[in-house]
Amino acid sequence: MMENLYIQSKESKQERFNNFDMFFAFDNEQFSKGLEKLEVNSDEIVSIGMSGFIRKSDVSTFNEMMESFKDEHNKNMKNDDYVYHMFKYEMGNHEYIITYDDSEILDACDVDEHLFIADERLKEIYLKAKNHYLNEVDQ
Structure with missing residues (x-):
């Protein structure tokens, strides 16, 4: 793995x-x-x-x-794999299967909703993570 x-x-x-x-x-x-x-x-x-x-x-x-945590997160946000796992992990952590609350997930991931809306890469990764998460939970 x-x-x-x-x-x-x-x-x-x-x-x-x-x-x-x-x-x-x-x-x-x-x-x-x-x-x-x-x-x-x-x-x-x-x-x-x-x-x-x-x-x-x-x-x-x-x-x-605390500032180093933010810097590290911002640096890691450039890594698609990090972003994918972040979204998927927080969906599981915040019972997305029950709430389907996208803003709660973005908040947990410290992703600004307006930036997210403007960022095709983030949206694409989010949808991939969401589909994988829902498919795994639905088994």
Whole structure:
């Protein structure tokens, strides 16, 4: 089987994200444990959203990591195989067989709908991925 660049990229990003010094807290006890884990007090951290927190001193490093994820994705978007697997994976991930919601898939893939509409290559790959996905699910 061919290497799936999209899955590799996703797993690599997830691993780098998971290994970043941060914590998630949904109650006071988790918050206290998170502060201990990072060896800081509450005025030395900043929220990254989704109940996640990092050290204020790590903000630029965190932002650089997130920016590198975007750059990597944009670079990979030039690779037809990456784009095909991305669309197909996210169709499965977002139960496209039930919703048939194209905008949800484009959103999950961080593809601007207006750019998509203007891009024949992306539309062609999307239709190919959609047909393969629906045929496999319909077996």
